[in-house]
Amino acid sequence: MLQKSKNRTSPISYASFRKTNPFGELTEQQFLSDYWHKKPLLIRQAFPGFSTPINPDELAGLACEEEVESRLVLEKDGPTPWTLEHGPFTEDRFARLPETHWTLLVQEANRYIPELALLRGAFDFIPHWRNDDVMVSYAPVHGSVGPHVDQYDVFLLQGLGRRRWMINPDPVDANNLLPDTELKIMQDFSACEEWILEPGDMLYLPPGVAHYGIALDECMTFSIGFRAPSHAEILSSFIDDLVPDLADSLRYADGDLQIQKNPGEITARTLTGVHNILQQALSDSSRINRWFGRYITEPQHNELPEERESHLSPAEFRTQLEQTGWLIRSEYSRFAFIQENEHVYLFIDGQEYDLLPSWIYIAQLICNHRHLKLEMLQSWLDDNVFIELFCALYNHAKFEFPDASWIPLK
Numbered sequence: 001m002l003q004k005s006k007n008r009t010s011p012i013s014y015a016s017f018r019k020t021n022p023f024g025e026l027t028e029q030q031f032l033s034d035y036w037h038k039k040p041l042l043i044r045q046a047f048p049g050f051s052t053p054i055n056p057d058e059l060a061g062l063a064c065e066e067e068v069e070s071r072l073v074l075e076k077d078g079p080t081p082w083t084l085e086h087g088p089f090t091e092d093r094f095a096r097l098p099e100t101h102w103t104l105l106v107q108e109a110n111r112y113i114p115e116l117a118l119l120r121g122a123f124d125f126i127p128h129w130r131n132d133d134v135m136v137s138y139a140p141v142h143g144s145v146g147p148h149v150d151q152y153d154v155f156l157l158q159g160l161g162r163r164r165w166m167i168n169p170d171p172v173d174a175n176n177l178l179p180d181t182e183l184k185i186m187q188d189f190s191a192c193e194e195w196i197l198e199p200g201d202m203l204y205l206p207p208g209v210a211h212y213g214i215a216l217d218e219c220m221t222f223s224i225g226f227r228a229p230s231h232a233e234i235l236s237s238f239i240d241d242l243v244p245d246l247a248d249s250l251r252y253a254d255g256d257l258q259i260q261k262n263p264g265e266i267t268a269r270t271l272t273g274v275h276n277i278l279q280q281a282l283s284d285s286s287r288i289n290r291w292f293g294r295y296i297t298e299p300q301h302n303e304l305p306e307e308r309e310s311h312l313s314p315a316e317f318r319t320q321l322e323q324t325g326w327l328i329r330s331e332y333s334r335f336a337f338i339q340e341n342e343h344v345y346l347f348i349d350g351q352e353y354d355l356l357p358s359w360i361y362i363a364q365l366i367c368n369h370r371h372l373k374l375e376m377l378q379s380w381l382d383d384n385v386f387i388e389l390f391c392a393l394y395n396h397a398k399f400e401f402p403d404a405s406w407i408p409l410k
């Protein structure tokens with residue numbers, strides 16, 4: 001029986017997730033060229049000796065927390081087949097779960113389990129702006145979320161027990177859905193290929209590949225997901241960003257109007273005018289670049305890291321940095337930069353910072369590394385603008401100092 005365990009008991013062993021190429025013989029570039037966003041790949045022992053950094057009871061403990069996004073999928077024993085329940089859950093809910101045929105899912109687990117944040121380091125060859133989250137699932141025997149399709153690239157890493165994965169890369173009809181459940185489960189699914197994954201094995205799936213995983217034992221799976229915004233999301237976000245800056249007096253203009261034979265007709269000349277308005281809106285490439293930087297680093301569920309209750313002064317921040325020797329980036333925050341002509345634009349959680357070109361090193365440092373070592377920052381410590389920026393970011397909880405249990409990567 002799954003029981004809520006509030007405090008994580010496993011020691012934080014960072015050493016087990018040292019940056020490593022998970023593809024064995026295949027280089028990361030070969031993986032990108034041949035498989036990424038194209039076709040599935042099974043990688044046996046992608047992480048040899050992998051053992052889950054969180055046990056099932058600890059996962060249940062997380063699913064009881066208010067701020068954690070969690071779900072239960074019950075294939076049987078719910079009011080209808082394939083019932084979805086949303087967390088937070090109570091201990092009592094776990095006590096009443098059936099023996100088999102259900103799954104507990106916890107989203108954004110990399111925020112709460114530092115080892116999973118580090119695990120993402122193994123996927124650093126993929127641009128960070130594509131990162132979504134690490135989701136952890138727990139299922140007893142026969143547990144599954146049903147056959148389905150995701151619109152994400154995902155690496156499914158087996159963490160505990162065995163899971164049978166069945167896939168079918170054929171295009172899936174949008175109407176191929178089970179009725180009477182809010183879960184998007186396929187009504188008809190037939191497997192082309194199937195494998196049994198053991199701890200350390202990993203299955204990569206591009207978007208659109210139908211997949212169906214069934215727990216053969218008590219089973220935990222870690223889904224390392226990568227999002228790609230839809231065209232609809234891109235267009236609607238850009239337009240939302242642009243529209244408030246367009247003056248109401250900026251209008252369709254026809255000072256060159258000619259008498260037309262059919263006043264009821266919308267002429268080619270008129271349509272050219274409309275096309276021009278649309279094209280003009282999309283012609284400012286710098287605006288598009290900077291909007292994209294802000295958009296793609298926006299917190300996904302409008303959650304920002306909480307601002308600290310007591311702020312450090314820049315001098316206090318510097319002292320603490322020198323004493324601790326490290327700064328750790330918050331897993332709640334998204335960082336990216338763009339280099340454009342004489343500008344370096346830094347984006348953090350949807351905010352844009354226009355940096356001097358000489359700050360490119362700082363932008364690279366913040367955006368490329370989850371852990372910043374004092375030595376990397378040493379030559380900037382006497383620069384007041386630098387200390388003030390980093391102190392402000394720290395006070396807004398974009399960074400933290402590691403606690404005593406933290407063992408840094410070499």
Ligand code: SIN
Nearest residue numbers: 103137145213221223
């Ligand atoms: C699971 O871990 O049970 C489901 C993961 C997925 O299919 O995306």
Ligand code: CO
Nearest residue numbers: 148149150211
């Ligand atoms: Co899936």
